[in-house]
Amino acid sequence: MVPDLTVADADLDADAEGLHRLALWALRYSPMVAVDPPDGLWIDITGASHLMGGERQLLDDLVGRLAGIGVAARAAAAGTPGAANAIARFGHRPVVVVDDAMELVSTLPLAALRLPPEMTTELRRLGFETIGDLKATPRAPLAHRFGSLLGRRLDQVFGRIAEPIVPVVPTEAVQARRSLVEPVSTAEALQAVIRALVTDLCGQLEQRGLGARTLDLLWHRVDGTMQAIRVGTAKPVRSAAHLIRLLVERVDKVDPGFGIEAAILTATLAEPLTAEEVGRLVGAGTDLAAHDDAATIAGLVDVLGNRIGHDRLYRCAPLESDVPERSVTRIPALAPPVPAGWPSQWPRPGRLLTPPEPIETLALMPDHPPMAFTWRGVRRLVKRADGPERIHGEWWRRDREMAAARDYYAVEDHAGERFWLYRSWEGSPETGPVRWFIHGLFG
Amino acid sequence: MRVLPFGLAAVDDRLPSGGLALGAVHEVAEGGDLGVIHAAAATLFVAGILSRMTGPVLWCLRASDLFAPALSQVGLNPNRVIYAEAPDEKTLPLLIEEGLRHRGLAAVVGELAKLPMVASRRMQIAAEHSGVTAIILRRWRSPAAAAAEVGQPTAAVTRWRVSARPSSPLPASGIGRRRWRVELVRCRGGGTGEWDMEGCDEEGRLGLLANLADGSSSRQGTLVEEPPRQAGLRIGA
Numbered sequence: 001m002v003p004d005l006t007v008a009d010a011d012l013d014a015d016a017e018g019l020h021r022l023a024l025w026a027l028r029y030s031p032m033v034a035v036d037p038p039d040g041l042w043i044d045i046t047g048a049s050h051l052m053g054g055e056r057q058l059l060d061d062l063v064g065r066l067a068g069i070g071v072a073a074r075a076a077a078a079g080t081p082g083a084a085n086a087i088a089r090f091g092h093r094p095v096v097v098v099d100d101a102m103e104l105v106s107t108l109p110l111a112a113l114r115l116p117p118e119m120t121t122e123l124r125r126l127g128f129e130t131i132g133d134l135k136a137t138p139r140a141p142l143a144h145r146f147g148s149l150l151g152r153r154l155d156q157v158f159g160r161i162a163e164p165i166v167p168v169v170p171t172e173a174v175q176a177r178r179s180l181v182e183p184v185s186t187a188e189a190l191q192a193v194i195r196a197l198v199t200d201l202c203g204q205l206e207q208r209g210l211g212a213r214t215l216d217l218l219w220h221r222v223d224g225t226m227q228a229i230r231v232g233t234a235k236p237v238r239s240a241a242h243l244i245r246l247l248v249e250r251v252d253k254v255d256p257g258f259g260i261e262a263a264i265l266t267a268t269l270a271e272p273l274t275a276e277e278v279g280r281l282v283g284a285g286t287d288l289a290a291h292d293d294a295a296t297i298a299g300l301v302d303v304l305g306n307r308i309g310h311d312r313l314y315r316c317a318p319l320e321s322d323v324p325e326r327s328v329t330r331i332p333a334l335a336p337p338v339p340a341g342w343p344s345q346w347p348r349p350g351r352l353l354t355p356p357e358p359i360e361t362l363a364l365m366p367d368h369p370p371m372a373f374t375w376r377g378v379r380r381l382v383k384r385a386d387g388p389e390r391i392h393g394e395w396w397r398r399d400r401e402m403a404a405a406r407d408y409y410a411v412e413d414h415a416g417e418r419f420w421l422y423r424s425w426e427g428s429p430e431t432g433p434v435r436w437f438i439h440g441l442f443g
Numbered sequence: 444m445r446v447l448p449f450g451l452a453a454v455d456d457r458l459p460s461g462g463l464a465l466g467a468v469h470e471v472a473e474g475g476d477l478g479v480i481h482a483a484a485a486t487l488f489v490a491g492i493l494s495r496m497t498g499p500v501l502w503c504l505r506a507s508d509l510f511a512p513a514l515s516q517v518g519l520n521p522n523r524v525i526y527a528e529a530p531d532e533k534t535l536p537l538l539i540e541e542g543l544r545h546r547g548l549a550a551v552v553g554e555l556a557k558l559p560m561v562a563s564r565r566m567q568i569a570a571e572h573s574g575v576t577a578i579i580l581r582r583w584r585s586p587a588a589a590a591a592e593v594g595q596p597t598a599a600v601t602r603w604r605v606s607a608r609p610s611s612p613l614p615a616s617g618i619g620r621r622r623w624r625v626e627l628v629r630c631r632g633g634g635t636g637e638w639d640m641e642g643c644d645e646e647g648r649l650g651l652l653a654n655l656a657d658g659s660s661s662r663q664g665t666l667v668e669e670p671p672r673q674a675g676l677r678i679g680a
Contacts, residue, residue, distance in 0.1 A: 006478070016642045022501065043634050085533065085633060111532060111670055117502040204514050205612070229459050243653075251601060254554070295543050296546060296548075297499055297525075297548070299544070299545070300501070300526065300547070300548070303541060304538060304541060304542075307537070307538070307541075308527065308528070308529060308534060308538070309528055309530075310528075311528070312507065312527060312530070313525060313527050313528075314525070314526050314528075315521060315524060315525055316526065317510035317521060318512075318521070323513075324510075327512065328510070328511050328512065337522040339521060341512075341515045341520075342511075342512040342515055342516075347513075347516065348513040348516060349483065349492075349513055350483040350484075350486040350509070351481045351483045351486065351508050351510060352508055352509075352510040353508065354507075354508065368632040379477075383609070383616050384609075384616065384617060385616075385617070385618065386618045410618055411618075412610055414609070415475070415607070416606075416607040416608040416609040416610070417475065417607050418610070418621065422516065440483075440510060441477065441483035441608075442479075442483060442484075442513075443481075443482075443483025443484030443485070443487050443607055443621070443642075
């Protein structure tokens with residue numbers, strides 16, 4: 001019936017190892033990742049999802065990347081590990097983000113509760129179909145018959161009791177830990193712990209010739225749950241002051257509850273950083289002021305990057321293109337200086353409209369700037385003009401641009417406002433369709 | 444007080460210590476219906492000031508309509524500018540303040556619609572402490588919003604208004620060098636003034652026109668002041 005069917009024995013040990021490797025990979029999303037054997041992962045994305053642009057984006061990215069390596073996955077984000085687990089495995093859609101999981105979870109079948117199979121079968125014989133059915137039933141008779149597990153699972157799903165997850169830790173990771181004799185909860189005490197951990201960690205990084213790119217700080221609370229802080233840097237960093245600053249900045253995000261009893265700091269991502277590079281990064285060979293400056297700029301970029309995301313911090317660099325909107329590219333804020341600027345024989349406007357906005361024009365002669373134009377409902381008479389500057393389409397990018405071109409004019413109205421207009425045409429300016437746009441303001 | 448002179452005596456005379464105070468908050472707005480929204484002339488005015496400073500600049504913005512080639516045409520090297528794009532309006536003042544605490548920067552530019560007194564005072568304190576100069580480029584969503592906000596008091600030490608004016612006449616047809624009406628609307632410890640200027644050249648310097656809009660200066664006879672070749676940093680009293 002299926003002649004080319006290949007049968008392979010399940011290799012449970014290899015599966016478990018593969019799942020562990022996958023969990024280490026998923027550390028890219030959050031410092032707290034736990035395996036849920038045989039085929040699940042728990043990722044605590046509290047306080048980490050904004051780095052990916054939100055929960056939905058994080059899940060889409062996760063499922064997309066897994067699909068890329070041949071793993072078909074379903075994902076759900078919910079308020080409790082139990083609910084997320086239930087929705088991911090039994091929900092209707094492959095990627096789900098819910099704010100209030102209660103209602104959705106109530107409609108799911110009993111199997112979503114992670115009970116032993118025989119208990120599920122017996123509950124079903126008693127007429128229970130969904131989690132909602134169980135929730136509406138008095139707890140005591142159920143506990144009497146099925147023991148405490150059933151009640152605990154229900155409470156975990158609905159978030160009435162905490163369900164700590166045991167995060168995986170990469171074996172080769174650089175790590176520092178502190179167990180505290182007395183639980184602490186004040187910001188000052190937490191900062192003292194951070195200073196001790198970072199000093200310890202930087203010593204280890206130096207021994208191995210590494211610099212940290214991502215740091216994860218896990219706070220163990222006395223109630224058995226954990227709080228995590230993750231910070232990233234734009235370049236490998238081994239300066240204790242720099243790292244302390246980044247972590248202390250995030251301390252207000254930690255809810256110590258009844259107290260913190262232990263803390264673990266891990267350099268989840270570390271890259272080689274030799275002594276010469278340290279010198280280069282802080283600008284050795286120049287005077288002390290330059291040394292100070294470079295260190296502060298890297299520090300500033302990391303502080304801001306951890307607040308708004310490193311992709312929102314950038315420099316502008318020239319790109320070889322005549323088309324104005326393609327002539328600027330974004331490069332990382334700490335990238336090495338780029339050499340040449342933009343060719344500047346023609347003035348460029350300080351503000352560029354993206355996309356260019358169509359305007360109505362009154363043009364008397366074909367190869368001249370318009371006499372007047374109407375933009376955003378305001379009609380302006382053109383008093384002076386410069387141009388045209390002809391810019392051809394880049395046919396190597398898109399076929400459509402083969403015969404397209406723009407003629408740019410700088411025009412000035414009576415009040416002195418200066419605008420950047422262009423006439424776009426295909427084929428030839430005489431025969432092809434001609435349209436006018438405004439692309440920028442000179443000021 | 445450390446200052447950055449404009450190199451134009453008529454302007455510098457109105458400013459305490461003879462130049463734009465460094466380590467302080469300055470406000471720049473643009474006049475006109477288009478100006479309050481796009482602030483294109485005010486942007487180049489600011490870029491011209493920055494290009495006469497040395498050191499890195501943090502430019503905090505929200506809309507990414509800034510066109511870097513134009514900034515480089517008034518002398519602002521793109522390598523000096525780090526842009527920080529805030530995800531929302533309320534994050535912007537926080538980014539500006541954070542930047543102002545870093546001594547390694549020459550200046551922080553913030554494109555803001557709203558500048559409450561408290562936020563501006565915090566910026567002024569941070570700027571005084573670190574010596575980093577803050578320039579707040581006011582950008583409103585509509586002329587109506589601008590009209591409601593423009594007179595609100597802030598802790599900025601100076602407030603400028605820049606408006607586009609018809610360009611210098613040329614013998615042939617075409618657009619000459621850009622011209623602005625530059626107004627010093629408010630200045631703590633200094634005077635106010637109004638000048639017609641030629642916009643920034645390729646090194647960020649302004650040029651004063653002979654037919655001054657501000658009559659008082661012309662009566663004193665300080666008409667055309669040739670800008671010095673190098674208008675660098677000066678340590679004043």
